Amino acid sequence: AHLERIEAVDTAVHAFLHVATDAALADAERIDRARAAGEPLGPLAGVPIAIKDVLVTKDMPSTAGSRILEGWMPPYDATPVAKVREAGMVPLGKTNMDEFAMGSSTEHSAYGPTYNPWDLERIPGGSGGGSAAAVAAFEAPLALGSDTGGSIRQPAHVTGTVGVKPTYGGVSRYGSIALASSLDQVGPVTRTVLDAALLHDVIGGHDPHDSTSIPDPWPSMADAVRNADVQGLKIGVIRELDGKGFQPGVLARFHDALALLERNGAEIVEVSTPHFEYAIAAYYLILPAEASSNLAKFDSVRFGLRVTPPGGGTVEEVMAATREAGFGPEVKRRIILGTYALSAGYYDAYYGSAQKVRTLVQRDFDQAFASVDVLASPTAPTTAFKLGEKLDDPLAMYLNDVATIPANLAGVPGISLPSGLADEDGLPVGIQFLAPARQDARLYGVGGALE
Ligand code: GLN
Numbered sequence: 277a278h279l280e281r282i283e284a285v286d287t288a289v290h291a292f293l294h295v296a297t298d299a300a301l302a303d304a305e306r307i308d309r310a311r312a313a314g315e316p317l318g319p320l321a322g323v324p325i326a327i328k329d330v331l332v333t334k335d336m337p338s339t340a341g342s343r344i345l346e347g348w349m350p351p352y353d354a355t356p357v358a359k360v361r362e363a364g365m366v367p368l369g370k371t372n373m374d375e376f377a378m379g380s381s382t383e384h385s386a387y388g389p390t391y392n393p394w395d396l397e398r399i400p401g402g403s404g405g406g407s408a409a410a411v412a413a414f415e416a417p418l419a420l421g422s423d424t425g426g427s428i429r430q431p432a433h434v435t436g437t438v439g440v441k442p443t444y445g446g447v448s449r450y451g452s453i454a455l456a457s458s459l460d461q462v463g464p465v466t467r468t469v470l471d472a473a474l475l476h477d478v479i480g481g482h483d484p485h486d487s488t489s490i491p492d493p494w495p496s497m498a499d500a501v502r503n504a505d506v507q508g509l510k511i512g513v514i515r516e517l518d519g520k521g522f523q524p525g526v527l528a529r530f531h532d533a534l535a536l537l538e539r540n541g542a543e544i545v546e547v548s549t550p551h552f553e554y555a556i557a558a559y560y561l562i563l564p565a566e567a568s569s570n571l572a573k574f575d576s577v578r579f580g581l582r583v584t585p586p587g588g589g590t591v592e593e594v595m596a597a598t599r600e601a602g603f604g605p606e607v608k609r610r611i612i613l614g615t616y617a618l619s620a621g622y623y624d625a626y627y628g629s630a631q632k633v634r635t636l637v638q639r640d641f642d643q644a645f646a647s648v649d650v651l652a653s654p655t656a657p658t659t660a661f662k663l664g665e666k667l668d669d670p671l672a673m674y675l676n677d678v679a680t681i682p683a684n685l686a687g688v689p690g691i692s693l694p695s696g697l698a699d700e701d702g703l704p705v706g707i708q709f710l711a712p713a714r715q716d717a718r719l720y721g722v723g724g725a726l727e
Contacts (some may be wrong), residue, residue, distance in 0.1 A: 278324045278368060282415045290390050291400075291410035293329050294336050295369040300324065303366040310364070319498075320474055321364030326416035328407045329370040330377055331357050331462065332451045336367070340453045341375040341385040341403075344602030345580040354451025355486070356420055356462045356479040363478045368416050371406030375604045376571065377427055377455045379403050380676045383667050384606045391663070392435060394703055398660035401431030407465045408435040418475050419465040424455045425559055426656070426680025428463050429692035433655035433706030436694045438472045438723070439465050441680075443713045444687030445490040447476075448483030456566035457488075459559075459684040469693060469723035473497035476716070490714070500717035504724025507541035511709075511722075512648030516552045517679045523658045525698025529705040530654045533695040533726060540725060547648060549640035551633065552682050558633035559681045560674055561617050561626050568614030571607070574599065609670065638686045641712070650722055651710040653679045655692040659703035683710050691719040693726060 279297055286292055307322040332338045332350035339345040353361065360367065374384035382390040382405030392400040393413035400409040407419035408431030421428035423441035432439030440463045447462045454460060464475040476497040483489045513534065518527065538544050576582040576598035583597040603611070617626040644651055656676055666672045683690040692706040707726075711718040 278416055285413050286415060288396060289393055289409050289413050290388060291371055291406045291415055292369045293339060293372050293387055296336055296367060299335060300366050300368050307364050318363045320478060323418060324366045324368045324416055325360055326368050326371050326407055326410040326419040327357060328404050328421050329373055330422050330453045331420060333357055336370055341373040343386045343581060344574045348580040355448035355483045359479050371410055371419060373406055374403035375607050377403040377422060377424055378606050378610055380430055380673050382406060383663060384604060386604055389663060392660045398662055401434040403427040404431050408432055408437050411437045411465050411467055418471055420462060421465045422452055422460055422462050424459045425684050426677045428465055429680050429690055429708060430656045432465060432692040434660035436704030437465055437467055438469055438693045440472050440476060441683060441690045442480060442716055443689045445488050446716060447479050448486040448489050450483055450485035454570040456563045458566060469720060469727045470501045473501045473720045495717045497717055497720045500720035501724035504721050506537055506722060506725045509542045510648045511537060511542050511544050512547035512644055512651045513544060514651055514653045515546050515548045517653035521657050522654055525700045526654045526705050528699060529695040530707055533707045545648060547644045549644055551636040551640050554633045555637050555682045555685055556674060556678055558630040559685060561630035564610040564614030565617050565627050568611045571611060634685045637682050641686045641688055645712045650718055653708050655679060655706035655708040659698050659701055659705060679708060688713050689716040689719055691723050693723050
């Protein structure tokens with residue numbers, strides 16, 4: 277049914293870069309046979325799933341939205357992909373994304389944009405717009421995304437879906453093509469909070485292949501949804517993210533959701549996080565710095581594309597020609613920003629200062645969580661904007677991440693879930709909750725109570 281749905285709507289939505297029709301049908305038949313034979317199967321066995329193209333897959337091309345990896349077939353599965361396969365889930369294919377996950381609109385994909393199923397003239401968010409659009413358009417019931425500065429939560433916000441960025445280290449990054457290694461996290465994109473929890477339980481947990489993976493066991497996120505109760509829960513509304521710069525309809529739905537939680541016994545208080553206003557500036561130094569280093573491996577020798585200048589060329593000339601042809605403008609912009617910020621003489625002024633701001637943002641969280649159980653804000657300042665609207669203005673695109681970036685800087689978990697439609701344009705709006713590191717289950721408790 278999902279393959280038929282993809283066939284019917286994906287020409288218009290363009291959520292997928294690759295559809296694995298034959299493999300998906302073969303997987304589904306194998307699970308059917310196992311079920312008929314009475315083999316023990318997990319709760320998501322047989323459920324189809326779409327996979328963001330940032331995750332490597334051994335039987336499907338993996339491009340991360342870039343020309344430089346066009347046609348590359350990885351030799352192994354990313355750990356979250358291996359885990360969904362072990363759970364008997366059925367990968368449907370790979371979803372579109374901003375090149376190397378840089379962006380908030382999916383317009384930076386080298387393979388053309390994805391369109392928001394709610395309004396095909398609007399962006400589906402980014403960088404994981406393909407995963408969110410696939411779920412919103414009923415092309416897949418569940419999807420995997422990655423969130424470095426909001427790429428799971430902001431697409432969820434603009435497509436009326438649920439997106440979760442787990443605690444840093446909660447889900448393995450092994451096989452997730454790195455954007456910024458200290459910020460990246462893989463997580464679920466779904467239509468309900470319970471679906472997200474079930475998928476989180478499948479992909480989460482320790483992985484010896486990722487040295488930053490947390491070794492301790494995790495509680496069941498699905499149980500947290502089933503036992504959802506906000507009675508006595510203290511929710512801190514982030515003052516800095518509740519007003520200026522936010523669309524009225526986004527704020528209205530945010531306050532409706534808070535009122536509902538209050539009626540169900542939650543206590544709502546206001547908290548201040550004074551350093552969040554510097555989070556974007558710090559992020560857009562730390563991210564390019566790490567990205568410029570991570571992307572150095574695309575050297576025309578080890579992976580994908582190789583462009584040889586006319587008449588041949590030295591190793592350096594082949595490398596330069598390949599990177600010139602293979603990377604899009606946003607990737608080049610960030611490589612230049614990152615190498616500049618890391619260069620001798622500027623390191624302390626830029627990268628060093630950004631790391632200090634990162635610590636201050638982490639302290640804001642510590643201080644806030646000393647007095648509240650979870651924090652709340654709108655997920656992003658506006659509803660889905662029109663394609664092209666911010667494409668020529670990188671700074672305007674970056675400012676869209678104001679509410680999502682702090683969680684990545686601090687490594688804390690976040691969830692975005694639908695809170696209704698904005699009055700002014702009838703488009704979906706999300707509410708975001710953040711919890712202390714390792715308290716992902718708390719987010720599922722709040723989400724379950726709202727659903
Ligand atoms: N929009 C942010 C950026 O462009 C988020 C990216 C992400 O989470 N992968 O960096």
